[in-house]
Amino acid sequence: MSRILVIEDEPIIRTELRRLLVRAGHDVSEAGSVQEASADYALDSFDLVLSDLRLPGAPGTDVIALCPGVPVLIMTSYATVKSAVDAMKLGAVDYIAKPFDHDELLMQVERVLREGKLARQNAALKREVEQAHPVSGMVGSCTAMREVFERVRKVAPSPATVLVLGESGTGKELVARAIHAQSPRTDGPLVAVNCAAIPEGLLESELFGHEKGAFTGAQAAHAGLVEAAHGGTLFLDEIGELPAPAQARLLRMLQDGEVRRVGSTRPRRVDVRIVAATHRDLPRRVQEGTFRQDLYFRLRVVEIRLPPLRERGEDLPALAKHLLEKACRQLGRPVATFSTEAMMAMTSHPWPGNVRELENAIERAVILADGPVVTPDLLALELPGGGEAVAPDVGESGVEEAGESTDSMEEYFRRFVLEHQEHMGETELAKRLGISRKALWEKRQKLGIPRTRA
Numbered sequence: 001m002s003r004i005l006v007i008e009d010e011p012i013i014r015t016e017l018r019r020l021l022v023r024a025g026h027d028v029s030e031a032g033s034v035q036e037a038s039a040d041y042a043l044d045s046f047d048l049v050l051s052d053l054r055l056p057g058a059p060g061t062d063v064i065a066l067c068p069g070v071p072v073l074i075m076t077s078y079a080t081v082k083s084a085v086d087a088m089k090l091g092a093v094d095y096i097a098k099p100f101d102h103d104e105l106l107m108q109v110e111r112v113l114r115e116g117k118l119a120r121q122n123a124a125l126k127r128e129v130e131q132a133h134p135v136s137g138m139v140g141s142c143t144a145m146r147e148v149f150e151r152v153r154k155v156a157p158s159p160a161t162v163l164v165l166g167e168s169g170t171g172k173e174l175v176a177r178a179i180h181a182q183s184p185r186t187d188g189p190l191v192a193v194n195c196a197a198i199p200e201g202l203l204e205s206e207l208f209g210h211e212k213g214a215f216t217g218a219q220a221a222h223a224g225l226v227e228a229a230h231g232g233t234l235f236l237d238e239i240g241e242l243p244a245p246a247q248a249r250l251l252r253m254l255q256d257g258e259v260r261r262v263g264s265t266r267p268r269r270v271d272v273r274i275v276a277a278t279h280r281d282l283p284r285r286v287q288e289g290t291f292r293q294d295l296y297f298r299l300r301v302v303e304i305r306l307p308p309l310r311e312r313g314e315d316l317p318a319l320a321k322h323l324l325e326k327a328c329r330q331l332g333r334p335v336a337t338f339s340t341e342a343m344m345a346m347t348s349h350p351w352p353g354n355v356r357e358l359e360n361a362i363e364r365a366v367i368l369a370d371g372p373v374v375t376p377d378l379l380a381l382e383l384p385g386g387g388e389a390v391a392p393d394v395g396e397s398g399v400e401e402a403g404e405s406t407d408s409m410e411e412y413f414r415r416f417v418l419e420h421q422e423h424m425g426e427t428e429l430a431k432r433l434g435i436s437r438k439a440l441w442e443k444r445q446k447l448g449i450p451r452t453r454a
Contacts, residue, residue, distance in 0.1 A: 001025060002048065003028075003045065003046045003269060004026050004027070004029070005031065005037060005051075006018060007030075007034060007037050007052060008030070008055075009052065010052075011032075014032070017050065021106075021109070024109075024110075029046075033055050033057050034051075034055060034057060034059075034063050034066070035057050042266050042268045043063065043066050044068060045268035046070050049063055049067060050072075050109070051075065053075065053087065054077070060075075061074065061092065064090050065090075071112045072092050073094055073112055075098055076095060077097070077098040093112050096108055120189045120228070120232070121187060138171060138174050138175070138178065140319065142307075142312045142314050144307035148175065148304060148305075148307075155304075156180075157182070157184065161298065161301045162179060162275045163276050163282075163304070165305045166277075166307070166308070169353045169355055169356030169357055170306040170355060172279075173192060175277075176192070176233070177235075179275055180233040180235075180273075188230075188233070189229055189230075190233045190235065193236055194238055195238045196237075196238035196241040197238075204262055205222065208260065209221070209223045209262065210262035211262070211264045212263075213263065214262045214264075218262075218263070221261070224259065226259050229270075229272045233272070233275060234274055237276075238280075240278040242291075247292045251292060251294060253272075254295075254298045255298070274299070308354055309357075313347065313416060316346060317343060319355065320338065321338075323355075323359050323362045324362050324366070327359075327362050327363045327366040331367065337373055339374065339375050341376050342374050346358070346379065361381060362379070365379050
């Protein structure tokens with residue numbers, strides 16, 4: 001629902017316009033003059049201002065300077081070329097002559113609103129490009145990830161607030177983007193904010209905006225990121241780092257659908273869906289008094305938990321291949337492959353940094369590789385206790401013959417085969433493990449794991 005302000009001094013025309021626009025599904029406010037409009041409303045909180053040219057006091061074109069960024073459509077009974085040119089020079093998006101046809105007016109209003117939505121969407125896309133944000137989707141087929149996909153599918157069409165939980169690097173922002181993409185707000189902006197990356201003293205101003213003179217250095221009014229997400233989705237990453245004053249403002253926004261800029265006494269209506277994420281234990285923070293309980297309950301209307309990579313063993317080969325293709329594409333390198341040793345090293349690594357660590361390791365390997373094959377030394381995986389992981393010593397068959405990580409790799413191999421051999425053939429098992437069928441057979445013989453079916 002778009003918010004439209006009608007400024008018209010003739011009550012009959014104003015009432016007719018209001019009824020027409022309300023029937024078309026818009027939220028309409030009205031005023032009889034520019035002075036009345038500026039006194040009663042925050043003009044830059046509207047999606048469109050529809051103003052008569054000739055009004056008591058200041059002309060309708062004066063409203064253009066009072067609501068920067070908001071399209072203004074001028075109505076005039078004096079539809080001369082000069083009046084139209086003058087209005088457009090002052091910043092009006094268009095004008096319409098009285099008496100106007102209702103259908104024509106509605107078509108112009110819808111066009112202007114559509115162009116405004118596209119402008120906000122393009123601005124959001126530009127921010128994404130500037131931040132070099134990856135646009136790849138989520139990859140996974142394990143039980144935990146299938147549950148995540150199903151919950152995203154169910155919650156996306158609703159307006160519910162979502163709280164995404166998971167360790168750092170598990171892909172919480174990708175979940176937020178998937179929710180936005182599958183929601184009715186997909187044509188609106190998606191604004192991502194890392195609450196931990198903004199200095200505490202600037203956080204409220206960045207999120208909620210400020211008025212000119214609100215504090216030292218505030219030389220002009222500034223719309224916050226919440227207003228920038230109007231009509232779309234606001235993703236608040238690391239919500240657990242939000243300081244107490246900002247928590248109170250966010251709670252107010254969730255309850256009332258309004259924001260108040262720093263230094264302002266006038267609230268502004270916003271239509272924003274919130275998706276928040278954290279790797280912190282929010283219930284514990286609530287008990288410690290560092291996070292508001294009422295805000296916590298407001299945020300976790302729907303909760304989505306992302307599993308760490310170490311619990312997604314069967315996803316790792318496909319995920320690693322996806323990230324390798326992505327790195328090769330972004331770096332302009334020929335498509336590479338993993339050696340058997342590299343795949344085995346990755347499947348035995350605990351990945352404390354989760355998918356982000358895996359992505360960084362693969363990107364580093366692609367940069368350093370002299371050929372089309374990624375080897376364990378290029379991945380340079382670090383052990384949790386410090387130092388680099390030692391790749392297993394393997395023979396031509398791809399089966400490790402000696403090495404410090406043999407025990408953990410053999411345990412992973414045994415567990416994976418026993419869990420999946422009932423519903424996977426030998427070819428699929430070997431593919432998931434990143435080894436050949438011959439290597440799988442030799443490994444079975446060594447560990448005494450018989451095949452359960454032909």
